[in-house]
Amino acid sequence: MPGRAGNQAPPVAAEPPTVADLGEFGLISRVTEGRVQPGSTLLGPGDDAAMVAAPDGRVLASTDVLVEGVHFRLDWSTPEQIGRKAAAVNMADIAAMGAAPTALLVGLGCPPGTSAALAEELAAGLWAEAKAAGAGVVGGDVVSAPQVVLAVTVLGDLRGREPVTRSGARPGDVLAVAGRLGWAAAGLAVLRRGFRSPVEVVGAHRVPAPPYAAGPAAAAAGATAMIDISDGLLADLGHVAEASGVALDVRSEAVPLAPRLAEVATALGADALRWLLTGGEDHALAAAFPPDAALPEGWLVIGSVAEGSGVTVDGRTYDGTAGWDHFAPS
Structure with missing residues (x-):
């Protein structure tokens, strides 16, 4: 009923x-x-x-x-x-x-x-x-x-300090980085292949991990120039080289390659070094320091600053795109 x-x-x-x-x-x-x-x-x-x-x-x-x-x-x-x-x-x-x-x-x-x-x-x-x-x-x-x-x-x-700009690097300085490099690019490559793992690599694309404290620490240690790596290490170092009127050289063997990224690159048939040098969206920091500066914890020397212009890798012009550009022809 x-x-x-x-x-x-x-x-x-x-x-x-x-x-x-x-x-x-x-x-x-x-x-x-x-x-x-x-x-x-x-x-x-x-x-x-x-x-x-x-x-x-x-x-x-x-x-x-x-x-x-x-x-x-x-x-x-x-x-x-x-x-x-x-x-x-x-x-x-x-x-x-x-x-x-x-x-x-x-x-x-x-x-x-x-x-x-x-x-x-x-x-x-x-x-x-x-x-x-x-x-x-x-x-x-x-x-x-x-x-x-x-x-x-x-x-x-700024907490009483002067800002660290892109324009203060000097010949003789050392070039250093803090934070992850290549992880977001590797994660993007994995996602584009239709995979969702390794989780830690894919997660790096989804959520970057900027080393927030490393910036103020670098300023306190006397960093002469600094930049956020958003578009790729070489592309963003190019901004520092231009603003400072210097030449920057990156030693490829000094750029840290995590074993996990090497494994993913092998599995995908990709170039892990290209991820490190040109991959964007990790939001690590790159900075120039005086040669006698005591680098804060978490900073690693990867290159040098000299007279001249532009960015090189192991003393040579890099073969390929240096990083991401929103308005570059696709």
Whole structure:
């Protein structure tokens, strides 16, 4: 008979809310509520602007834009991993100036039908990576867009030191790196072949691991020039060589090749050295130091600075593309 429990239709599960269901301010509230800010955040999300302490009296600022299909794929990375990556690539720029990141401002563009859960996971990744570096997410904006776009601006504190720029390298300096090289490129190569392992290699593409503390440590040790390696070691060293008016030479045997990367290169029939020299998105740091400087822990000498111009490998011009260029012909 109608009405009996045995004849009742099963309840229909509610569709998960989209960002359009929540609305702009509902979504912002959902991704910021209950978050703990560092002491440098004097006024966080919820007003027309945030307020961040600047005890040094100077503020560093850098920004990056990550676009779905260009910088990340949702079938390769989780939203949380993408959020972490968006924060990391920005904060690495601050570390490369010898400073500490303090605050992130985030712009999120996405289609109205995007799951609210995806936006929440993106935010969770942003907050987690910011916290790991001692920074906070202090504000931002949400807009409708044809695809997922994350635009992040990061602020940094010099803590009384002068910034380490790209233009201070001098002939006679040594060239050193801190952080991983080649891992993200190897992970991308694995994903492009349709594989999802080795996990640690694929994970390096999904979430970089910038050595945040190595930047301020290098500045304190007297680094004369420094840069974040985002587009590839040789490509980014080219910026230092040009800005400083010097020649840089990389010793290939000194660039650390992890055994795991060598194994992956062999399995894929790839050139591991090319990953090390030209692979982007690891966000390691490269710096020049005076020859008598005591390098901080985690820094490894890989080359030298001399009079002249350009970047060479083992004294010769490198044969091939030096790194990534968004607008280079494909």
